[in-house]
Amino acid sequence: MRTLLRPTAFVDSPFGHDGKVARLAGGLNWFSAVELIRVEGRTRTSAELVPVEGVEARFDEDMQTQWDGLTGARPAVQLGERTIRLDQPQVMGIINATPDSFSDGGQFADSGAAAEAGASMAADGAAIIDVGGESTRPGAKAVWEGDEIGRVAPVIRQLAASGTAVSVDTRKADVMTAALEAGARMINDVSALTYDDRGAGLIAAAGVPVVLMHHQGAPETMQDDPRYDDVLVEIFLWLEERIAAAEDAGIKRDKILIDPGFGFGKNVAHNLELMNGLAILHGLGCPIVLGASRKRTIGALSGEAPADQRLPGSLAFALKAVEQGAQIIRVHDVPETVQALRVWRGLRDQALTPRV
Ligand code: 9MG
Secondary structure, X not given: XXXXXXXXXXXXXXXXXXXXXXXXXXXXOEEEEEEEEEEEOOEEEEEEEEEOOOHHXXXXXXXXXXXXXXXXXXXXXXXXXXXXXXXXXXXXXXXXOOOOOHHHOOOOOOHHHHHHHHHHHHHOOOOEEEEEOOOOOOOOOOOOHHHHHHHHHHHHHHHHXXXXXXXXXXXXXXXXXXXXXXXXXXXXXXXXXXXXXOHHHHHHHHOOOEEEEOOOOOOOOOOOOOXXXXXXXXXXXXXXXXXXXXXXXXXOHHHEEEEOOOOOOOOHHHHHHHHHHHHHHHHHOOOEEEOOOOOHHHHHOOOOOOHHHOHHHHHHHHHHHXXXXXXXXXXXXXXXXXXXXXXXXXXXXXXXXXXX
């Protein structure tokens, strides 16, 4: 049996709450209560809501480690020359260099157009541009490595040459190698290094940050009736195992980012529960990346709005994610998201400014 810690009851500011609130992951959010979720195997057996004040007296070693993760500051991540601060939310812009539809962020005439779109996202305030050459939408088919490299490498080369911080969205070691050679300085692997067993070693050797994303099933079939006993608990435990596997392969913990994989083997109810409880993942001590932009759950909640009309829903999820302390938000619509997050940031800064 073990107990997982889910921060909740967020408060505007710590003023006047000495010892009764804690700061979430060194960011802009403070919480006043913790849900203690007792777990046997992968199943929740009970839950208890307790105030932050005095909670540490109840901790065993495992809970203390989670608490240190929940409340410790996240150091900046380094993408080559670029330092990305994680004490405030950042935006990762999506460039899909796929011959796919607009809904997946693709449909660029050529690599030059894709690189220009990426550069424009960076100018609009995206800290990182994530370049992918294989669609991982539900039902998508795998792409041959050679084709994927041909799609992403020229875009990455151009973007990196202009000084942009670039990550590559791929599951394949050969694509990772080609992308790093072209100038990518981060790997975003939706398989969390389960697809290609050569990935972990090469990432360790390159010393670049990696995003480990939760998923259930393969993209081809992942939306065929996904099931969980407890979505939050299972994602937490799964990511914990993937972090341990990455560390065993030589990847330094401070190079690991985690992502709950919104929509990857999850139905609408799973995605909503995940967003409401996202902050539990800070207990793993790694920065959180979250991508809900234009995803199907938004359509399901809005009369089946098509993907290119899901900006308002995407913004709602982006704001929810930063309320839960997510550090990096992966989006298609960069200027709109940057503006929404700047307004959110202004509100937080105001609440955190002491009155004299
Ligand atoms: C490639 N890709 C598509 N959706 C994603 C998500 O939610 N997170 C990350 N990290 N990558 C994604």
